[in-house]
Amino acid sequence: MTTVADLLADPYFPRLKALVIDVTGMAFYADKDADLALIVADRMDHCVIDNCATYLERLQGDGEEMDSLVAELTIGETYFFRHKEQFDALREIILPDILARNASSRRLRIWSAGCATGPEPYTLAILLKREFGAQMLGWHVSILGTDINQKFLARARDGRYDQWAFRATPENIRQECFVAVGKQWQIKPEYKAMVSFQYHNLTRNRFPSITDNIAAFDIIICRNVVIYFSRETVEALVPCFRESLTNGGWLVMGHAEPNMELFRSFRTVNCPGAVLYQRVDGEAPETPPPALRPPPPLRPPGPAARPPKPSKPVLRPPAAAAKATPAATTSQPLSEVRALADQGKWDDALRACDTALTGDALNWRPHYLRALILDQMGDKEACETALRRAIYLDRRAVLPHYHLGLFLQRAEEIEAARRSFRNVLTLLEHQADETLVDEGEDLNAGQLRETVGMHMKLIGM
Ligand SMILES: C[S@@+](CC[C@H](N)C(=O)[O-])C[C@H]1O[C@@H](n2cnc3c(N)ncnc32)[C@H](O)[C@@H]1O
Incomplete structure (x- = not known):
């Protein structure tokens, strides 16, 4: 021992x-x-x-x-309605603002980064459904919870909690939104269905990234996570959060970490017991971007230690260049399409993608990107068609199979989803873990294998 x-x-x-x-x-x-x-x-x-x-x-x-x-x-301390003042601010300020702002698109995207076992994103689902349900009828709402801890994610998907998780929850909410299962409480399906969970390492998986579905959020909530990081790491994360919001989107950090200086590129809104940060393009004071670099080299000298997942850091420069991106030109590079998509400019991204396609219709890549954009726009049928077209053009292209698997999983076409995931594993069979996946930005074969394995476990192999 x-x-x-x-x-x-x-x-x-x-x-x-x-x-x-x-x-x-x-x-x-x-x-x-x-x-x-x-x-x-x-x-x-x-x-x-x-x-x-x-x-x-x-x-x-x-x-x-x-x-x-x-x-x-990792430390997973969390509970429902943690720090009530922040949920009050969401109710009183943020959600009414977004409801008005997105009235025409009727879409709402929320990211709970570092969600642990899930009470934070589920609290948001409860708040939205109970208090804004009538106003949001017909809206497309998605709440994504991400974490680095796979065990927490499994528990979050399960959605069952001990009494202690409700220490700040009004009794009537626990009774109405959960079902007793033995000594535990299971979140009701109507709230569970609003939330999805996925693995994401804030310090190693770059974002925004449309490939990872980490882009164009209206609200990002990241509480009690960066308190464990170094100041340099947080400095490098802030612009990534900013770029992952739509213009006008809101960032909510933990109440114990409102170092406003770090968030100077945002508009700051102080309200009782909470500080909120809003992305406002063009109006926020011009500040030099914080250092965009990987976290400081912490490895001691000696034989190089290869990280287990050769994901790149990390914190890449935000897609700032795309701000100046003109409307589609005839030779639209796909990097520009991706940058527009990462900012949630779906209409512009789709136009740019269509332009790219006119000169390159037999290339699977623009079809694949088009599918990701259409998915975000809620056009399921066109998304599936574009994914299948990408696969038809190159059966060896891995990511279209993977996204088709995700698409079919969501549509509850489980047998077909399994087939797609198996195709991914077959295509990756002879690839070394560190081989980068085509069109996957920083995604490598090892990571994709692991992720697909997780999805297959979820739906039953
Ligand atoms: C204290 S919990 C916070 C949970 C929730 N946000 C809340 O405030 O109730 C911190 C979470 O951050 C996650 N975490 C730590 N490092 C992370 C990283 N590099 N990327 C993503 N999540 C991370 C941990 O696994 C843990 O679940």
Whole structure:
């Protein structure tokens, strides 16, 4: 059995710690060696490994072990209606603003980043349905919860909670929105259906990204997550959040982290017990963009430690160039289409994509991008047609199969979804983990395999 003392004396422990901080962004562990060692020792015992060098090797070669370690390292403290003042601000200020702003498109996209086991996005679903349901009849509402911890995500999808998760919830809401199952409470299907969950690492998966469905939100809520990150990491994340909002969209951070200086590129709205940040293009004071760089190099010198998921950082420069993008030209590069889509300018993106297609109709890529855009615009039929066309043009193109799988999964065509996911796995069969997936931006074969595996588990292999 490995003890904390063994680990603290192990010459490779600093390297292991640096890898953990690098992968998760959790600089919180920089001065918590004993806490970290306790968690790592437990995982090492589980893997029957008694030294850091061997465990490091395991982490670098095995995404599943990294996920298991991350599951133990992350702190998932959360509950329904946490910090009520922020939900009051959503009700009184943010939602009425968006209801008016999106009255013609009748769409609402919300992202709960670092959602843990799900109470935050489900609270939003409850608030929306109960208090805005009548006004929002016929609206297309999507609430996306993301997290780095796969175990939390599985529990979020399950939607069952202990009494303790309701410590700030009015009794009538618990009674009306949940069903008792033994000693637990299960969220009712009408609220569950409004929320979807997916893996996303804020510090390693770049965003905005239409490929990951992380773009063009009206509201981003990211509370009690970046408190564990270094200031440099947060500085680099802020512009990514900003670019993932539509113009006029709102960012809600935790009440304990309103370092307004970091959010100076937003319009700040102070309300009782909450500070809100709104993206307002053209009106916010011009400030130089914060440093856009990966988190600081935390790895100690010595043999390079390859991160287990060679995702790139990370925090890429926001798609600022696209702001100046003119309407479609005849030789519309797909990067411009993508940049417009990342900003949620769906009509412009679709026009640009159609222009790209006129010169390149036999290329699967514009058809695939077109499908992603149409999906966001709510045109399901055209989305499916575009995905199938992309596949027809090149059966080896992996991402159209993957997105068709997701599409069919949502449509509850489970057998067909399984076939699409199997196609993805077959196409990836001989690809090394670190091979980048065509049109996947920073997505690699290993990550896609893992994600598809997760979806297949969800729908039953
Ligand atoms: C304390 S919980 C906050 C939950 C919820 N937002 C709330 O305030 O009730 C922090 C969450 O951030 C997640 N997290 C930590 N690092 C992350 C990263 N790099 N990317 C995405 N999520 C991360 C953790 O897994 C955990 O679920």
